[in-house]
Amino acid sequence: MPVQGFMYPNEIELQWSVLIVVYPFVTxxxxxxxxxxxxxxxxxxxxxxxxxxxxxxxxxxxxxxxxLPLQLHLGHPERSLEMYLTPHTSSPxxxxxxxxxxxxxxxxxxxxxxxxxxxxxxxSQSTVGWRRLLYRALTLGSSNISEASLRVDDRVGWVVxxxxxxxxxxxxxxxxxIFGTVKANPWWSSPLMPVVFIFSAMVSGIAxxxxxxxxxxxxxxxxxxxxCVDTVAQYLLYTFIIDFALEMLDLIHRISVADESFxxxxxxxxxxxxxxxxxxxxxxxxxxxILVIGFIQIFHVPEKVRRLAYAxxxxxxxxGIFAMRWNVVIGGQLFSKSFLGYTTYKLDLISREGExxxxxxxxxxxxxxxxxxxxxxxxxxxxAASGD
Amino acid sequence: MNRIKDAExxxxxxxxxxxxxxxxxxxxxxFVPKSFGQYGHYRGDALAELSSKPMSYAGHQSCEDCxxxxxxxxxxxxxxxxxxxxxxxALAKHAEDPASVVPQLPDTAVLCARCHEENIAKPKAFPxxxxxxxxxxxxxxxxHQPHSPLLQPGGKQS
Amino acid sequence: xxxRRKLLMLLPAAAFxxxxxxxxxxxxxxGYNRNEHWWGMLLDISKCIGCGNCxxxxxxxxxxxxxxxxxxxxxxxxxxxxxxTPQVDSPNGGKNGFPPGTAVGxxxxxxxxxxxxxxxxxxxxxxxxxxTLHTPDGVVLVDEKYCLGCRYCIQACPYGCRFLNPTKRTAxxxxxxxxxxxxxLTTACCESCPTGARQLADLKNPSDPIHEFLRTHSVQVLKPxxxxxxxxxxxxxxxxxx
Numbered sequence: 001m002p003v004q005g006f007m008y009p010n011e012i013e014l015q016w017s018v019l020i021v022v023y024p025f026v027t028x029x030x031x032x033x034x035x036x037x038x039x040x041x042x043x044x045x046x047x048x049x050x051x052x053x054x055x056x057x058x059x060x061x062x063x064x065x066x067x068l069p070l071q072l073h074l075g076h077p078e079r080s081l082e083m084y085l086t087p088h089t090s091s092p093x094x095x096x097x098x099x100x101x102x103x104x105x106x107x108x109x110x111x112x113x114x115x116x117x118x119x120x121x122x123x124s125q126s127t128v129g130w131r132r133l134l135y136r137a138l139t140l141g142s143s144n145i146s147e148a149s150l151r152v153d154d155r156v157g158w159v160v161x162x163x164x165x166x167x168x169x170x171x172x173x174x175x176x177x178i179f180g181t182v183k184a185n186p187w188w189s190s191p192l193m194p195v196v197f198i199f200s201a202m203v204s205g206i207a208x209x210x211x212x213x214x215x216x217x218x219x220x221x222x223x224x225x226x227x228c229v230d231t232v233a234q235y236l237l238y239t240f241i242i243d244f245a246l247e248m249l250d251l252i253h254r255i256s257v258a259d260e261s262f263x264x265x266x267x268x269x270x271x272x273x274x275x276x277x278x279x280x281x282x283x284x285x286x287x288x289x290i291l292v293i294g295f296i297q298i299f300h301v302p303e304k305v306r307r308l309a310y311a312x313x314x315x316x317x318x319x320g321i322f323a324m325r326w327n328v329v330i331g332g333q334l335f336s337k338s339f340l341g342y343t344t345y346k347l348d349l350i351s352r353e354g355e356x357x358x359x360x361x362x363x364x365x366x367x368x369x370x371x372x373x374x375x376x377x378x379x380x381x382x383x384a385a386s387g388d
Numbered sequence: 389m390n391r392i393k394d395a396e397x398x399x400x401x402x403x404x405x406x407x408x409x410x411x412x413x414x415x416x417x418x419f420v421p422k423s424f425g426q427y428g429h430y431r432g433d434a435l436a437e438l439s440s441k442p443m444s445y446a447g448h449q450s451c452e453d454c455x456x457x458x459x460x461x462x463x464x465x466x467x468x469x470x471x472x473x474x475x476x477x478a479l480a481k482h483a484e485d486p487a488s489v490v491p492q493l494p495d496t497a498v499l500c501a502r503c504h505e506e507n508i509a510k511p512k513a514f515p516x517x518x519x520x521x522x523x524x525x526x527x528x529x530x531x532h533q534p535h536s537p538l539l540q541p542g543g544k545q546s
Numbered sequence: 547x548x549x550r551r552k553l554l555m556l557l558p559a560a561a562f563x564x565x566x567x568x569x570x571x572x573x574x575x576x577g578y579n580r581n582e583h584w585w586g587m588l589l590d591i592s593k594c595i596g597c598g599n600c601x602x603x604x605x606x607x608x609x610x611x612x613x614x615x616x617x618x619x620x621x622x623x624x625x626x627x628x629x630x631t632p633q634v635d636s637p638n639g640g641k642n643g644f645p646p647g648t649a650v651g652x653x654x655x656x657x658x659x660x661x662x663x664x665x666x667x668x669x670x671x672x673x674x675x676x677x678t679l680h681t682p683d684g685v686v687l688v689d690e691k692y693c694l695g696c697r698y699c700i701q702a703c704p705y706g707c708r709f710l711n712p713t714k715r716t717a718x719x720x721x722x723x724x725x726x727x728x729x730x731l732t733t734a735c736c737e738s739c740p741t742g743a744r745q746l747a748d749l750k751n752p753s754d755p756i757h758e759f760l761r762t763h764s765v766q767v768l769k770p771x772x773x774x775x776x777x778x779x780x781x782x783x784x785x786x787x788x
Binding site: 006007008009010011013015016070073074075076077079080082083086087088090091092093094097178181182183184185333336337338339340 | 693
């Protein structure tokens with residue numbers, strides 16, 4: 001029997017599947033990667049500069065994949081344009097469509113274009129065939145890369161990044177808001193939800209850029225800039241502390257208030273969600289990285305060990321944040337709104353909303369990133385020197 | 389002058405955005421259903437569509453118009469408040485064209501138990517029995533006339 | 547009591563209504579003005595016998611797919627004073643009635659559930675495109691030609707009355723038999739309820755006896771703390787009901 005206790009008959013089957021876990025996970029990575037990029041641009045944290053372009057490209061890769069889990073989940077994806085044509089302004093989901101579009105067009109694409117414009121123009125002149133056509137299209141017909149024009153780019157880019165920071169918060173905070181405003185569901189309904197989502201997004205985004213950077217350097221047989229990764233890890237730690245504090249606040253508040261939903265949520269935490277929440281999200285995904293990176297701040301740890309520690313912590317973090325999304329989305333649907341019963345989530349392997357599709361959607365951004373780094377090399381100097 | 393020349397690429401970008409916006413507005417004009425917004429933030433035509441779905445239940449008034457004799461019996465008995473289709477099922481098709489659909493008489497052995505089989509949650513004052521003990525296997529129709537089911541003292545049909 | 551006189555007066559009205567049952571296509575009964583009605587429902591717990599007629603009738607009238615419910619009946623068994631821990635069951639939504647049940651030493655009763663056609667419905671609020679709507683006569687409906695199937699409304703409903711139709715892949719729920727009530731008939735569930743536990747109410751009609759009942763008796767709605775403006779009113783509802 002999949003149902004324990006009593007559930008309203010229509011509640012037994014879950015409505016939002018693993019794809020709706022993938023979606024906030026992916027948009028969270030976007031927001032987090034962008035915040036890391038902005039650290040250098042706005043806050044002049046020079047040490048993380050090597051990750052700047054990579055962070056932007058990573059954000060774009062994940063941003064392009066973000067709509068896919070939604071399209072696969074919809075009953076009528078062919079009608080999804082309706083969200084842009086007749087958006088219901090009281091619906092967080094509708095307004096999110098515009099936030100996404102704004103972020104894609106006015107922040108990410110614009111910032112990447114301004115950052116890479118010089119290379120785009122140069123490549124449009126130096127390459128041949130379809131590549132030449134691609135770069136020429138990207139120049140929008142302008143080949144002006146004089147010092148003055150590049151200075152204009154830099155200044156506009158600075159403004160874009162500045163606007164981009166609240167936009168990134170809006171992008172992922174909105175996802176939190178989509179859940180946070182569902183008063184029918186006490187696991188979701190909380191003003192803390194958007195804030196928790198933002199900070200966990202930042203944590204996952206910083207971790208993914210850290211991992212991608214270290215992986216890229218390994219693939220290219222180049223030395224990892226330790227000052228860079230040490231600083232990135234520090235920012236990861238600071239963000240983690242805030243994230244952990246917020247999540248603990250939510251938990252302690254719930255235990256203290258113990259309203260009608262508490263017994264249900266408590267039961268879930270001890271049973272169906274024990275592994276994903278207590279073990280994966282809290283213990284391995286948050287406490288271990290905080291302790292390890294914290295240790296590195298206090299005691300001297302040799303470079304090689306630090307690199308290994310960052311790699312492991314990065315992976316644990318990303319898995320932990322995925323678990324967090326799982327616990328919110330799936331966890332929130334496992335208990336009855338009557339608070340008298342529980343159901344189980346049946347995750348298929350091969351179906352439109354199954355494991356394989358979810359895995360494919362998580363791998364796809366890296367494939368896109370692999371293409372993007374070929375078209376828009378993040379480590380420009382070396383590429384230009386070695387020719388195309 | 390120079391300033392504009394150096395920012396020329398940004399003007400091109402702005403133009404590209406403007407084209408995109410114009411395209412969007414065109415799409416909107418074409419695709420949004422004409423009746424949208426008539427009564428609220430929804431397709432006004434939906435109200436007409438949802439009002440004109442086909443019916444399966446005729447409603448007791450339709451039954452009583454033809455079966456006045458049964459009505460006379462029923463309204464004097466304990467089942468006065470029980471509508472015809474509650475027992476006889478959905479019969480709009482029969483009401484529409486009586487000859488086309490001949491309703492099956494319900495099996496009282498199954499039908500009556502639905503309401504009158506004893507259940508802990510039924511209101512105490514509601515007539516309910518444990519059918520095995522009550523009739524010793526005989527179907528309800530043996531003693532009770534469904535349209536006026538209460539038996540007079542002595543077990544005779546009223 | 548229906549006297550012969552009353553019946554004669556009702557006949558012309560019946561003829562009218564009958565014609566619309568036959569015709570099927572016209573939008574409304576003549577003279578039905580959407581602004582003159584405000585629909586709700588009265589559910590009398592003291593009368594519900596858990597026969598499941600309403601669940602079956604609704605399924606027939608509205609082609610509700612097996613395993614999903616536009617309306618359903620729950621059975622509550624509250625032991626002694628333990629209001630917070632009732633024993634609740636709803637085998638197949640109560641569609642085939644209920645098994646006899648064992649005593650728990652307290653209150654036992656049935657509770658029919660349905661869409662509450664809330665005035666401030668959270669489902670309408672969250673629909674991203676305007677596929678779920680409030681009619682001018684107070685009914686919450688789903689436009690199945692416009693629905694994306696995103697399921698946000700299903701998440702947002704506190705009462706669990708919505709589901710995704712597996713063949714149409716759009717959200718679905720009780721429509722208060724809009725196609726019937728706009729033609730002067732009652733809903734399928736009310737029509738088939740043998741005890742009058744379910745009664746349609748027109749909250750804009752001062753001479754509607756059900757409206758009168760609501761004005762003069764203690765009634766409750768489900769989850770009032772969520773301020774949904776529910777219009778499914780329960781009489782004799784125990785505090786243990788969720």
